Amino acid sequence: MSEPADTQLVPPSSVVLVSGGSRGLGLAIVTDLLDAGVRVAAFARTITPELEKLAAEHPDRVHVGSVDVTDLRAAQSFVREVEQRLGPIDGIVNNAAMGQDSLHAHTATEDIARIIETNLTAPLQLTRLVIRRMLAKGLRGRIVNITSICGQRGFPGLVAYSATKGGMDAATRSLARELGGRMLVNSVAPGFFASEMSAVLGPTQLDQIVRRTPTGHLTEPVEVTPVVRMLLREHTNINGQVIVVDGAASI
Amino acid sequence: MNELSRAQIRDLMAQVLKNQDKELPADDAAQLREIGFRSLDFSELALRVEDETGEELNFDAPGLRRIATVGDVLDFLVELQHQ
Numbered sequence A: 001m002s003e004p005a006d007t008q009l010v011p012p013s014s015v016v017l018v019s020g021g022s023r024g025l026g027l028a029i030v031t032d033l034l035d036a037g038v039r040v041a042a043f044a045r046t047i048t049p050e051l052e053k054l055a056a057e058h059p060d061r062v063h064v065g066s067v068d069v070t071d072l073r074a075a076q077s078f079v080r081e082v083e084q085r086l087g088p089i090d091g092i093v094n095n096a097a098m099g100q101d102s103l104h105a106h107t108a109t110e111d112i113a114r115i116i117e118t119n120l121t122a123p124l125q126l127t128r129l130v131i132r133r134m135l136a137k138g139l140r141g142r143i144v145n146i147t148s149i150c151g152q153r154g155f156p157g158l159v160a161y162s163a164t165k166g167g168m169d170a171a172t173r174s175l176a177r178e179l180g181g182r183m184l185v186n187s188v189a190p191g192f193f194a195s196e197m198s199a200v201l202g203p204t205q206l207d208q209i210v211r212r213t214p215t216g217h218l219t220e221p222v223e224v225t226p227v228v229r230m231l232l233r234e235h236t237n238i239n240g241q242v243i244v245v246d247g248a249a250s251i
Numbered sequence B: 001m002n003e004l005s006r007a008q009i010r011d012l013m014a015q016v017l018k019n020q021d022k023e024l025p026a027d028d029a030a031q032l033r034e035i036g037f038r039s040l041d042f043s044e045l046a047l048r049v050e051d052e053t054g055e056e057l058n059f060d061a062p063g064l065r066r067i068a069t070v071g072d073v074l075d076f077l078v079e080l081q082h083q
């Protein structure tokens, strides 16, 4: 079906849903968006004191909840709560994910299923849920998927994880086409950074990554948040892209 | 559960190495790096143990990275069978 292009611009997001906003990169994204004046809804299975504190500091601009991203019903009611408290959601950051550190041959099949459910099925469903509401209201918005350098480069011990991240990068491109300019859809793919997720990597692994990185350090969450904010807030024509933030470690 | 002893696992380990024309030293303190026993050799050994016992042995990589000697390999697999 060939249609005339939709030439209206996509405005900056004003109410952004961040999955996995309780710690690590997600918490950094929530903090950064609040500093930029955005209204933010964040969930994770466990609400941390850090997230609690942000909610207390900005009672009229933050909504937090304890939701498992794989529980679609819980996600649905969270989205309703958010809309009531903060207004219609016009931005989403799919950040919640679980890591992996096991050779494929020795990863239990249930573990493979759980990684795919958490990192691929759940964000696709959450995105569907939110874009249905945006489309129904005639809203334009932005979608940012936090993927990983693993979606495009190989790393032992991360086979199922890489498959989910590459899957989200592929979905990003097709969604950007499908949404016909009503929403800007992009991925941000960080290199390794220190967090609970990467804590499983031994000091030798981390040293090795640093040695191979031209900028000489692991990517920091604060080096990723400006890119996420730009994709949510700035007027650019970036759509359907995967932006790698890894200090050229993969180049 | 059908479980392999340390000695039985040692025999399997010797076979894995023999297939590559390498020899398994008698000393448990021997370094894997020196013998040329690498992580995929460990995988092969674990799968051979699985074949004998009929039980899947799944494990994370961090445990694997701590293994440095022949004794570590045997301890790890004996322990893993109990999980």
Ligand SMILES: NC(=O)c1ccc[n+]([C@@H]2O[C@H](COP(=O)([O-])OP(=O)(O)OC[C@H]3O[C@@H](n4cnc5c(N)ncnc54)[C@H](OP(=O)(O)O)[C@@H]3O)[C@@H](O)[C@H]2O)c1
Binding pocket: A019, A020, A021, A022, A023, A024, A025, A026, A043, A044, A045, A046, A047, A067, A068, A069, A070, A094, A095, A096, A097, A098, A118, A146, A147, A148, A149, A189, A190, A191, A192, A193, A194, A195, A196, A197, A198
């Ligand atoms: N760390 C790295 O080196 C690295 C590199 C590249 C990309 N990334 C990506 O960056 C993103 C953030 O990673 P991170 O390192 O900041 O991870 P992290 O510190 O482990 O934080 C993960 C966040 O997601 C939440 N979460 C996990 N499973 C969830 C579930 N089932 N339902 C709801 N929330 C869930 C966690 O909270 P709860 O556990 O309380 O639910 C937490 O808030 C992920 O998409 C990751 O794949 C990380």
